[in-house]
Amino acid sequence: MNKAIVIESQSYQKSEVMIxxxxxxxxxxxxxxxxxxxxxxxxxxxLETQIEPLVSAIEKSRQAHMTVVPRTIAEHDKTLETVAALYRDFGKHRVTRDTVVVAVGGGVLTDLVGYVAATYLRGLRWIAVPTTLLAQVDAAIGGKVAVNTEFGKNLVGAFHLPAIVAIDTAMLSTLPLKEWRAGLGEVIKSALIAGGHLYEWVQQKQEPLGDLTPWWASVIAETAALKARIVQVDLYEQNQRMFLNFGHTAGHALENYFGYGTLSHGEAVGLGTLVALSLSERVLGLRKAVREQVMGWLRQWGLPTKSQPFDPAKIYEIMAQDKKARAYGLQWVLLKDIGDPLVTRQVDSQQVMEALEEIQ
Incomplete structure (x- = not known):
């Protein structure tokens, strides 16, 4: 299984996604x-021992100075303080304008290192080597790089495409089940907004986590390719790329409310997807059977369908500060039907509160 998708923006940036x-x-x-x-x-x-073949391959391919900076970066570390620490690392290792930055790790690491590459010396060429399900199907693709602040997730960031996204699904073979679950929200979201083959594969069966079967390889490749295709036509999120935010409006707010790392990204997006589907029923007349089906997928893969107790008013306040909010207020990605998403504005706040209450 080898695939390549090239993303070209209207500027100088270009990204090649290899699977x-x-x-x-x-x-x-x-x-x-x-x-x-x-x-x-x-x-x-x-991953230091796991990537020794990669390090050797890069060393053999170029007579170049290479520095390995080990960094453990969890969601709560995705901050400007960690960015400053990496700036110090880059200064200490004399990073110059012709240095290529290679980020090897999960979605949090590629988000943060991509932001450092976008800003250090006014922009460095970088390559993403995603090693988790979340990073391979979503986070490392598309050039949205960012860090969190106390007010919300990914509020400080940039668009800075990696020159290459090198996705090797074999890297998932030793992944803990909790890391698989962290990426499942993006797989489910993608199946719902895209329809077609991806939805049919997930609808027909949900294979167990942890075993990299041909079914999983196909699902991962199609989910990654879907995001690459959407980014190809809308890098700066003016149109179709907004659809990729399905499930994330409430999902990001839940992550913020409970504290980063309490809910995994997959758990939060799964719950946010249920909120978005409930609103889709209320606002666009989506069939309730779709939400019931998604709840079955979440249960099958060990993701929650109910949240710990929370204050809906506080969740709404956090959503209002989300980067996707506009001067006119919140905008939602809802579904008219499978494969037919719609950006919807001015959704009644009472309907939002009722949809939030349903996941408690």
Whole structure:
């Protein structure tokens, strides 16, 4: 299984998404890295032994100075303080304008390192090597790089496409089940907004987590390709890319409310998807059977369909500060039907409160 999707923006940026299995050490690193370019790798320390073949492949492909910066970055570390720590690392290792940054890890790490690459020396070329389900199907693709603040998730960020997104599904073979679950919200969201093959695959069966079967390989590849195709036509989120926010308006607010790391991203987006589906029923007349089906998927994969108790008014307040809010207020991505999303504005606040109450 080898796929390549090229994303080109209207500016100078271009990104190539490569999808394969057991391919990290055999991909053409010599053509991906400019000649004699210094390389700095920011790597999750848990992966240092696992990526030794990748390090060797890069070292062989270029006579270049390479530095490995081990950084453990969890969601609560995705802050400007951690950005400043990486700036210090880059300064200490004499990173220059021709340095290529290679980020190896999960979605939190690629988000944060991508932001550092976007801002250090006014922008560095970077390559994302996502190693978790969440990163491979969503976070590492599309060039939205950001960090959190006390007021919400991903409020400080930029659009800065990685030159390459190198997705090797073999990296998932040792992933804990909780990390699989962290990415499932994005798989479910993608199936709902896209319809077609992806929805049919998930509808027909939900294979167990942790075993990288051909079914999972197909689902991962199609979910990643879907995001790449959408970003190709709408990098700056003016139209179709907004659809990728389905389930995230309430999902991000729940993550913020409970404290980052309490709910995984997959759990939060799963619950946010149920809120968005409930609103879709109320506002657009979506069939209730769709929400019931999604609840079945969540249960099958061990994700919650009910939240811990929360204050709906506080959740609404957090949503109002979300980066997707506008001067006219909140905007929601809702579903008219499977594969037919719609950006909807000025949804009645009482309907939102009622939809939130349903997941308590």
């Amino acid at each position: 394969g299995h057991e391919t990290l050490s055999v991909w053409p690193w010599s053509s991906w890295l400019p000649e004699n370019a210094p390389v700095v790798m920011v790597v999750d320390p848990k």
